[in-house]
Amino acid sequence: xxxxxxxKNGVLVIGEGVRLTGKIEAPGAVHVHGFVDGEVVASDxxxxxxxxxxxxxxAQNVDLRGYAGDTVSAAKHVTIRSSATVVGNIKYxxxxxxxxxxxxxxxxxxxxxxxKAKAAPAARA
Numbered sequence: 001x002x003x004x005x006x007x008k009n010g011v012l013v014i015g016e017g018v019r020l021t022g023k024i025e026a027p028g029a030v031h032v033h034g035f036v037d038g039e040v041v042a043s044d045x046x047x048x049x050x051x052x053x054x055x056x057x058x059a060q061n062v063d064l065r066g067y068a069g070d071t072v073s074a075a076k077h078v079t080i081r082s083s084a085t086v087v088g089n090i091k092y093x094x095x096x097x098x099x100x101x102x103x104x105x106x107x108x109x110x111x112x113x114x115x116k117a118k119a120a121p122a123a124r125a
Contacts, residue, residue, distance in 0.1 A: 012042070016050050030059075032066070049083050056088075075110065 010028030018034035029044040032051035045059040051066035062074040065081040073091040082100035089105045
């Protein structure tokens with residue numbers, strides 16, 4: 001995920017050593033390398049290895065290398081990297097979990113039963 005200096009793209013970068021409290025909403029991507037105590041809502045969320053979020057994450061896509069201490073919800077795709085720790089539930093459309101990642105919670109697919117029926121090949125008699 002590339003971060004540009006264009007202020008129109010709605011990207012928020014929370015650098016190492018930065019501490020924020022409260023709800024964060026961004027139209028684009030949020031990159032967390034510091035500490036957030038609260039909810040993060042964005043199009044894409046990237047929590048770096050030094051990043052820590054004590055609250056829920058909600059986005060189309062989530063890439064987690066650091067710590068998430070509540071629900072992680074990705075409408076499209078979530079990637080839990082080997083350095084990540086999740087203490088909470090993960091809701092996803094598609095998921096990738098690298099070896100070494102630590103998850104203390106549950107996994108819940110957001111795929112609707114009708115979607116599963118369409119994706120499953122029909123059995124022939």
